[in-house]
Amino acid sequence: MKNKSLVSISDYSRDEILKVLELAALFEARPNQPLLRDKVVASLFFEPSTRTRLSFETAINRLGARVIGFTDASSSSTTKGETLKDTIKMVSNYADLIVMRHPLEGSARYASEQARVPVINAGDGANQHPTQTLLDLYSIKKTQGTLDNLNIYMVGDLKYGRTVHSLLMALSHFNPTFYFVAPKELAMPREYKIFLKERGIPFYELFEMGKLDQADILYMTRVQKERFSDPMEYERVKNAYVLRNAMLNGTRDNLRVLHPLPRVNEIHVDVDSNPKAYYFEQAENGVYTRMGIIAAIMGLESELTNN
Amino acid sequence: MPKQKQLQVSAIENGTVIDHIPAASLFYVIAILGLDQIPNQTTFGANLDSHKFGKKAIIKVADKFFERDEINKISLVAPHAKLNIIRGYEVVEKRDVTIPDEVVGIVKCFNPKCVTNNEGVLTRFRVEDKEDLALKCHYCEKITSRDELQMV
Numbered sequence: 001m002k003n004k005s006l007v008s009i010s011d012y013s014r015d016e017i018l019k020v021l022e023l024a025a026l027f028e029a030r031p032n033q034p035l036l037r038d039k040v041v042a043s044l045f046f047e048p049s050t051r052t053r054l055s056f057e058t059a060i061n062r063l064g065a066r067v068i069g070f071t072d073a074s075s076s077s078t079t080k081g082e083t084l085k086d087t088i089k090m091v092s093n094y095a096d097l098i099v100m101r102h103p104l105e106g107s108a109r110y111a112s113e114q115a116r117v118p119v120i121n122a123g124d125g126a127n128q129h130p131t132q133t134l135l136d137l138y139s140i141k142k143t144q145g146t147l148d149n150l151n152i153y154m155v156g157d158l159k160y161g162r163t164v165h166s167l168l169m170a171l172s173h174f175n176p177t178f179y180f181v182a183p184k185e186l187a188m189p190r191e192y193k194i195f196l197k198e199r200g201i202p203f204y205e206l207f208e209m210g211k212l213d214q215a216d217i218l219y220m221t222r223v224q225k226e227r228f229s230d231p232m233e234y235e236r237v238k239n240a241y242v243l244r245n246a247m248l249n250g251t252r253d254n255l256r257v258l259h260p261l262p263r264v265n266e267i268h269v270d271v272d273s274n275p276k277a278y279y280f281e282q283a284e285n286g287v288y289t290r291m292g293i294i295a296a297i298m299g300l301e302s303e304l305t306n307n
Numbered sequence: 308m309p310k311q312k313q314l315q316v317s318a319i320e321n322g323t324v325i326d327h328i329p330a331a332s333l334f335y336v337i338a339i340l341g342l343d344q345i346p347n348q349t350t351f352g353a354n355l356d357s358h359k360f361g362k363k364a365i366i367k368v369a370d371k372f373f374e375r376d377e378i379n380k381i382s383l384v385a386p387h388a389k390l391n392i393i394r395g396y397e398v399v400e401k402r403d404v405t406i407p408d409e410v411v412g413i414v415k416c417f418n419p420k421c422v423t424n425n426e427g428v429l430t431r432f433r434v435e436d437k438e439d440l441a442l443k444c445h446y447c448e449k450i451t452s453r454d455e456l457q458m459v
Contacts, residue, residue, distance in 0.1 A: 008448065084426050106422040106446025125420050127447050191450070 002299035005112035005119040009130040009166045014173035017137060018147075019301075024138050024285070024292030026304055027062075031288070034064025035300045042095035043069035044087070045122070046078065046102040051261065051283070052122050052131075056099050059290035068095060085114050092116040097298065100124075118297050126162055132260060133166040135289040139282040140217055143256040147174040151214050156221035156241050156266055158182040159189055163260045164221060168192055178203035179215070183237040185228055208240045212251050218243070220259045220266050220279075245270040258282050317350060322369040324391040324398075325381075330354050332384040333364035335458050339380050339413055340373070347371050359387070380413055382406045383440070383456065406437045414442060417455035421447035430459060 001016055012020070027033065041060045045053050048071060060067050068091075070076045077087065084107060091098060092115040100111055101122040108121035108128065123129040141147050152171060154164045158180055168178065169192075178196065180188045180203060187205065196203050212218065223241045228234040242265060243257065256278040259267060263279070271277050295304060328336055333353050336342075342349055348369040357363035372392065381388055382404040392400040410432045416423045423430045423446055432442035432451065440453040 084422070103420070104422045104425050105418060105420045105449070106416075106428075106444060107426070109446045110422045110426065110428055124422075125447075127449075 001296045003118050004297065005108075005115075005121075006130050006293060006297065007108045007112050007119065007121045007124075008128045009133045009170045011130070012170075016296075017134065017170060017173065020134055020289070020292045020296050021138050021141055022292075023295050023301065023304060024134075024288040025142075027291040027295070028285075028288040031062050031291075033062070033304070035295065035303055036060075036063040036065035036096075036298060039065040039096045039298070040094060041065045041067055041294075042091045042098045043067050044076070044091065044098060044100045044102075045069065045071050046073045046076065046084075046100070046107075048072045049101050049123060052101060052129075055283070055286040056120075056122060056131075056290055058287045059294060060099075062287070063291055063294060065096075069099075084111065088114045088119075097294065120293060120297065126160065128166060129162055130166060131286070131290055131293060132163055133170050134293060135282065135286040136163070136167050136219070136258060136260070137170055138285050138289045138292075139256070139258060139278060142285065143278060144216055144254060147171065149175050150216040151177050151179065153179045153181060153209070153212065153215045153218045154188075154221070155181040155209060155218065155243070156223045157186045157227060158221070159186040160227060161221045164188075164219065165192060167219065169195070172196065172199055172201055176201065179206060180204070181206045181209050181241070183207065183223070183233070183240070185233060186223065209243070209247065212247060212255070215251060215255050218255060218257045220257060220263070222262075222264055222266055242266055242268060243271055244268045245274055248274055248276055251276070317367075318396060319348075319350075319367050319369045319393055320396055321394050322347070322367065322371050323373060324393060325366040325368075325378075325385075326363070326389045326391060327357070327359065327387050328364040328366065328381075328385045329360055329387075330362035330364050332381075333366070335384040336364075336366065336381045336388075338458065339384070340377070342366065342368065345371070376407070378402075379404055379407045380410075383410065383414060384458070406434055406440070408434055410434060410442060413458060414451060415457040415459050416444045416447060416449065417451045417457070418444065418447050418449040421449065423447075 057067050088111045098115055098119045099122050103125050105125035105127040108124040112119040158164050225234050255276050257276055259279040350367045353364045354362045388404050390402040391398045412429050416430055422428055431445035435441040435443045442451045
């Protein structure tokens with residue numbers, strides 16, 4: 001994993017995923033470990049994403065490295081017409097690692113081919129956001145004690161939601177059972193169902209959440225009005241994908257509710273005080289997970305485990 | 308009948324005849340193989356009658372013998388093309404084209420938000436399905452299928 005870019009969750013094997021999660025747990029136990037004191041990390045945000053950027057920059061700072069970069073394209077030379085390739089070539093002269101968010105799909109793969117240093121994809125359009133997936137996995141492992149043999153409910157927009165697609169692919173290493181809860185218009189795309197069938201992973205498609213008594217993880221996503229071709233259809237289905245506290249009665253004790261955030265109304269605020277609500281802790285886990293990813297890529301593994 | 312065929316496209320002594328090209332794909336094949344850039348004597352016929360296709364196209368290139376990798380590039384637009392290798396006016400070998408595992412720089416990614424369509428990046432696809440033609444973009448990871456196929 002050393003010096004290897006992280007562009008897509010499929011770049012990591014099962015063992016590599018588990019390695020990152022292990023490192024993340026070490027950082028959670030001891031968050032301030034300035035192992036990268038003499039390093040410079042470039043944080044290139046060609047489109048604003050406050051949550052992801054702050055999480056990354058916190059991780060970098062806790063590792064003791066310095067951050068250079070920009071927070072949106074208007075403060076970069078992109079506005080002068082510089083190509084992505086030139087920006088990446090230039091920055092890889094300065095930094096030891098590049099963290100990049102870019103609106104174009106495939107931009108991260110391309111950047112990783114142009115850069116002389118490893119690139120971490122912090123989101124390339126609607127394509128991939130692997131660090132989100134790893135933090136989701138970390139949250140699942142931390143709350144369930146394992147990633148194996150879990151019943152995973154995915155609820156809401158399963159058609160456009162890149163987080164659910166990446167999570168599905170990552171969890172495919174761990175023998176899950178999936179329950180897809182979505183309106184017809186936002187159902188899980190065929191290619192992912194084929195992916196699961198080829199691997200013999202069971203899944204069920206539901207139109208409403210129902211009893212939830214088998215669920216270990218309830219992964220909620222936003223159902224956006226703009227996604228519907230027929231606004232009437234949206235009005236008809238929108239309430240079926242809102243989680244309320246009462247719906248968690250009779251669910252398993254180990255059940256945790258996850259959400260990549262930001263939420264709008266798909267999790268009612270009355271769920272927030274339920275101990276099964278985990279979405280705010282999930283966001284905090286993002287910092288440790290990103291520290292784990294950076295440590296793995298910068299080859300800090302031995303320094304960490306010997307401490 | 309044979310006489311009329313000879314009138315349509317004249318024979319070559321040495322070289323390659325690419326037959327059974329769908330009429331609409333002729334100029335793609337010319338572009339993909341770079342036949343507009345080579346000095347060889349080249350003859351092509353468009354909209355010839357064909358039992359198989361209704362209308363077909365044919366290309367004859369004198370003194371040119373294609374490498375397999377090179378010729379397989381045309382399989383995307385002319386999957387049933389047949390190559391006749393000619394030496395001394397005789398067909399010495401017949402060849403089919405096969406769809407390669409990777410397609411570089413020929414096809415446009417159908418995703419308008421793909422980096423290849425916005426930053427002048429050479430396209431690259433992995434062929435996921437050769438029957439129905441599914442090309443997975445190496446960059447944006449979206450599938451371009453036959454209906455969306457466009458040449459760069």
